[in-house]
Amino acid sequence: MHALAIFGITGRMGQSLLHALHDTPAFRLSGAIASAASGRLGRDAAGEGPPTGVLITADSGLGLQGASVAVDFSLGTCVTAHARVCAAAGVPILIGATGFDAASRDVLQQVARDIPVLIAPNTSVGVSAVAKLVSLAAAGLGPSYDVEISEAHHRMKRDAPSGTALALGEAVAQARGVALQEVAIYDRTGLSGPRKPGSIGFSVLRAGDIVGEHTVTFAAAGERVEITHRATDRITFARGALRAAEWLVGRPAGLYGMQNVLGL
Numbered sequence: 118m119h120a121l122a123i124f125g126i127t128g129r130m131g132q133s134l135l136h137a138l139h140d141t142p143a144f145r146l147s148g149a150i151a152s153a154a155s156g157r158l159g160r161d162a163a164g165e166g167p168p169t170g171v172l173i174t175a176d177s178g179l180g181l182q183g184a185s186v187a188v189d190f191s192l193g194t195c196v197t198a199h200a201r202v203c204a205a206a207g208v209p210i211l212i213g214a215t216g217f218d219a220a221s222r223d224v225l226q227q228v229a230r231d232i233p234v235l236i237a238p239n240t241s242v243g244v245s246a247v248a249k250l251v252s253l254a255a256a257g258l259g260p261s262y263d264v265e266i267s268e269a270h271h272r273m274k275r276d277a278p279s280g281t282a283l284a285l286g287e288a289v290a291q292a293r294g295v296a297l298q299e300v301a302i303y304d305r306t307g308l309s310g311p312r313k314p315g316s317i318g319f320s321v322l323r324a325g326d327i328v329g330e331h332t333v334t335f336a337a338a339g340e341r342v343e344i345t346h347r348a349t350d351r352i353t354f355a356r357g358a359l360r361a362a363e364w365l366v367g368r369p370a371g372l373y374g375m376q377n378v379l380g381l
């Protein structure tokens with residue numbers, strides 16, 4: 118049985134992972150980490166239901182003790198610090214948190230020289246399949262099709278567009294042989310004028326308790342192709358994260374994505 122440490126244990130995803138652990142015999146919880154400002158430090162990792170026997174700590178080194186693998190569902194601003202502690206402890210890490218910048222990604226790439234690092238802005242198996250479909254559609258339809266990516270999430274989500282929307286944009290850009298940052302349009306406020314050919318537009322909706330929805334639209338004169346994924350329960354991200362974490366145990370150091378886990 119593998120020992121699992123969770124960064125971001127008190128959050129929506131942290132608690133969802135605990136639920137998913139109930140029917141995942143491959144894992145037991147070994148560490149539960151929250152911020153130094155958390156109101157739940159020293160309490161049991163389970164916010165409700167049967168206790169886990171693991172107490173919440175803000176000390177990452179302590180939380181990683183005995184862990185075979187760590188998953189990080191905290192904040193994008195914390196992922197590099199967490200990855201460095203994992204490297205020092207020799208523990209592989211799955212980065213599920215989103216909203217980190219390019220400089221943080223560079224740090225993760227460096228850390229991946231020492232330990233396995235899996236960056237997974239969306240751990241649902243369905244979204245990974247959708248990313249593959251988007252890539253195929255982008256390559257097959259060609260650059261004359263306008264591409265727009267829309268996403269919807271709950272009112273508490275911090276980053277926009279979502280990490281998944283950006284990853285889907287990357288999939289289109291890669292298939293077209295262009296850099297996403299050169300073609301992405303995030304704002305059309307005001308007199309934005311006609312659509313720039315080759316651009317990839319993003320739009321964002323934040324409302325209620327929406328778990329996560331993404332649509333990639335390919336449109337040309339006379340037709341429109343839409344590829345949509347709708348997550349209806351966070352448990353899908355949690356189950357996918359545990360599947361990926363299990364895959365990560367024992368891998369050589371390196372940078373991985375969900376496509377490696379699923380063989381896509």
Ligand SMILES: NC(=O)c1ccc[n+]([C@@H]2O[C@H](COP(=O)([O-])OP(=O)(O)OC[C@H]3O[C@@H](n4cnc5c(N)ncnc54)[C@H](OP(=O)(O)O)[C@@H]3O)[C@@H](O)[C@H]2O)c1
Pocket residue numbers: 124125126127128129130131150151152153154155156157190191192193195212213214215216237238239240241354
């Ligand atoms: N990969 C995926 O499939 C997927 C799916 C859903 C969400 N996400 C991403 O996962 C992240 C978490 O989402 P969520 O909805 O669970 O957010 P959330 O409910 O706000 O939870 C965030 C958690 O991070 C903890 N935290 C904050 N600072 C920390 C630090 N310095 N060290 C350790 N823990 C810290 C918070 O703990 P305290 O406040 O108690 O300190 C809380 O437990 C977001 O980036 C989100 O975009 C990814």
